[in-house]
Amino acid sequence: MRGALFAFDDGLARLEDMFLIAAHAVIAVLVCLAVVLRYVFRSPFTWDQEFIVGLFTWMIFIGCSAAIRSKLHIRIESTGQLYARPRWTFMNGVGVAAGAVVIGVMVWAGLSNAIDTADTLTPMLNVPQALFDAALPISGMFLLVHMLRILLERGAAQVFRSSTEDVAEDVQ
Amino acid sequence: MTLLLVLLTVLLLAGMPIFVAMIGASLAVILWEGIPLSVVAQRVTTGVQSFPLLAIPLFTLAGMLMNESGISERLFTFTRAFVGHIRGGMAQSAIVGNIFLSGISGSSVADCAATTRVFVPQLVRTGYGQGFAAALCASCATLGPIIPPSILMVIYAWQANISLGDLFWAGVIPGFVMALSMMIAVAIIAYRRQYPKDAAFSGSRLWVQFKRAFWALLMPVLILVGFRMGVFTATEIAAVAAAYSLIVGKFIYGTLKWSMLPRILLVTAKETAVILAIVGAAAPFSWILSIEQAPQLITAAIKDLTTSPWVLLLLLNGVLLVLGTFMETLGTMIILVPILIPVLNAFQIDLVHFGIVLLINLTIGQLTPPVGVLVFVAASISRTPMGRLLKELGPFLIALVAALIVLTFVPSLSLWLPRLLNH
Numbered sequence: 334m335r336g337a338l339f340a341f342d343d344g345l346a347r348l349e350d351m352f353l354i355a356a357h358a359v360i361a362v363l364v365c366l367a368v369v370l371r372y373v374f375r376s377p378f379t380w381d382q383e384f385i386v387g388l389f390t391w392m393i394f395i396g397c398s399a400a401i402r403s404k405l406h407i408r409i410e411s412t413g414q415l416y417a418r419p420r421w422t423f424m425n426g427v428g429v430a431a432g433a434v435v436i437g438v439m440v441w442a443g444l445s446n447a448i449d450t451a452d453t454l455t456p457m458l459n460v461p462q463a464l465f466d467a468a469l470p471i472s473g474m475f476l477l478v479h480m481l482r483i484l485l486e487r488g489a490a491q492v493f494r495s496s497t498e499d500v501a502e503d504v505q
Numbered sequence: 506m507t508l509l510l511v512l513l514t515v516l517l518l519a520g521m522p523i524f525v526a527m528i529g530a531s532l533a534v535i536l537w538e539g540i541p542l543s544v545v546a547q548r549v550t551t552g553v554q555s556f557p558l559l560a561i562p563l564f565t566l567a568g569m570l571m572n573e574s575g576i577s578e579r580l581f582t583f584t585r586a587f588v589g590h591i592r593g594g595m596a597q598s599a600i601v602g603n604i605f606l607s608g609i610s611g612s613s614v615a616d617c618a619a620t621t622r623v624f625v626p627q628l629v630r631t632g633y634g635q636g637f638a639a640a641l642c643a644s645c646a647t648l649g650p651i652i653p654p655s656i657l658m659v660i661y662a663w664q665a666n667i668s669l670g671d672l673f674w675a676g677v678i679p680g681f682v683m684a685l686s687m688m689i690a691v692a693i694i695a696y697r698r699q700y701p702k703d704a705a706f707s708g709s710r711l712w713v714q715f716k717r718a719f720w721a722l723l724m725p726v727l728i729l730v731g732f733r734m735g736v737f738t739a740t741e742i743a744a745v746a747a748a749y750s751l752i753v754g755k756f757i758y759g760t761l762k763w764s765m766l767p768r769i770l771l772v773t774a775k776e777t778a779v780i781l782a783i784v785g786a787a788a789p790f791s792w793i794l795s796i797e798q799a800p801q802l803i804t805a806a807i808k809d810l811t812t813s814p815w816v817l818l819l820l821l822n823g824v825l826l827v828l829g830t831f832m833e834t835l836g837t838m839i840i841l842v843p844i845l846i847p848v849l850n851a852f853q854i855d856l857v858h859f860g861i862v863l864l865i866n867l868t869i870g871q872l873t874p875p876v877g878v879l880v881f882v883a884a885s886i887s888r889t890p891m892g893r894l895l896k897e898l899g900p901f902l903i904a905l906v907a908a909l910i911v912l913t914f915v916p917s918l919s920l921w922l923p924r925l926l927n928h
Binding site for chain 2: 350353354356357358360361364365367368372382385386387389390392393394395396397399400403405406407408409410411412413416424425427428431432434435436438439441442443445446449465466468469470493497500501503
């Protein structure tokens with residue numbers, strides 16, 4: 334079970350990374366292309382902004398999920414130092430449990446929102462708004478999988494730990 | 506409002522990432538008020554669906570492409586040829602070099618890492634103390650968010666609904682004032698400790714190094730001129746800057762390889778996502794604050810305390826400096842700005858001027874433990890014991906706080922350039 338979860342998480346991580354590289358490259362190229370078409374050829378796209386913003390939305394939420402594996406998220410770092418003390422270690426578990434509840438509720442709220450907007454079409458691309466709104470709940474599920482993996486593999490103290498805390502600990 | 510702020514504090518103290526804590530506090534209040542929870546999801550999603558915010562990943566990409574092209578070495582060699590001949594010249598060249606580096610990267614942490622890697626070994630080799638060298642490199646990096654382009658400025662301009670071009674231009678003179686204040690501190694220390702100086706100034710050496718660094722030096726100029734023209738949007742300028750960095754790194758300097766691009770794109774995408782997740786989480790948070798009329802209540806409370814904009818700025822400086830010691834820069838800014846904007850408007854404080862004051866306060870916070878990220882980075886890379894670094898940090902902190910006071914109470918230092926260019 335544990336091995337299957339880790340393998341699934343590794344696969345998810347690879348997919349996320351590939352998506353992020355591709356999405357960021359496509360966004361950068363499209364914005365540059367739009368500049369050339371608008372100011373050089375005076376013939377701008379009509380759909381570019383909507384498509385770019387939609388892709389950008391996915392990039393942010395998937396990136397937000399992927400960032401937890403790279404310890405990039407930002408929190409009050411001194412809490413990590415405080416909860417490393419023996420008397421306070423239980424707070425790591427409390428923080429992770431509360432965080433998982435918040436993200437779980439957010440996934441549910443995001444799914445409700447995506448279902449609500451399934452019939453609403455975007456103005457330029459004429460695609461359901463839910464295609465963009467689904468980024469939040471789907472990436473929230475990915476984030477929960479990553480959190481579970483870190484929790485099982487390295488313990489509660491490591492789930493929300495940032496790389497800055499590693500650097501600070503290294504220095505001290 | 507009280508429930509929202511108490512919950513946010515509790516969740517932050519539970520050790521959650523800022524974006525999770527903000528969403529958690531908003532969800533609880535929404536649930537308490539009987540509003541559908543999907544409103545929070547809708548606000549978070551629409552909060553990031555903004556074309557102007559695309560400037561953030563593109564400026565970050567431009568900065569990282571330049572950094573990976575090895576421009577820091579070229580810039581520092583150029584600045585050493587420029588100021589190396591004065592006493593403590595190598596330390597001075599780190600400060601001047603950071604003025605240019607800040608005009609390219611937009612990230613204080615990246616600037617700090619680059620400066621520490623290049624300078625600390627050289628400074629120690631030529632007789633400077635290791636603690637001094639690391640403290641200097643950490644302090645120089647505070648110029649990053651003040652000198653354009655700056656990611657924090659993009660977010661502040663978006664939050665305060667002001668012109669990003671004005672804010673970028675407003676950061677130029679304050680950046681120089683901060684650099685000057687640190688240079689004075691270094692000059693005094695160098696004179697007292699008799700730190701070394703390089704060979705006499707040579708115009709031909711400066712010209713050779715200028716030519717080596719020319720294409721990197723041109724980038725901030727292109728960005729500011731792009732804003733001055735008033736034709737391009739911030740996102741378009743950021744995209745052009747990214748394309749320019751790629752061309753310079755790949756085809757002019759030849760140091761950037763295609764194989765490096767996937768890693769650069771991945772890192773910048775993740776770094777951007779972390780920032781914008783907080784921006785998205787702030788959308789329902791600010792919405793709740795506004796429906797509960799929090800800004801109006803806070804404005805009224807502050808007006809009971811004082812009616813002077815100068816006293817308010819002094820108070821805000823104190824609060825921001827204290828907050829900066831234990832809160833992360835971006836989180837503090839995103840939480841406070843929606844609350845402060847109506848207060849600042851009521852006191853008729855210019856939002857561009859305040860933006861500069863806010864950013865200086867928060868970047869000084871990056872130098873002070875327990876959340877002094879620049880101190881950690883400089884100490885870690887240079888392998889300097891924390892105690893030795895902190896012991897040498899005092900003069901730099903005094904210099905930066907002095908610059909902050911001057912820039913707070915002389916708004917024309919921030920506003921002169923944008924006003925000149927707007928007329």
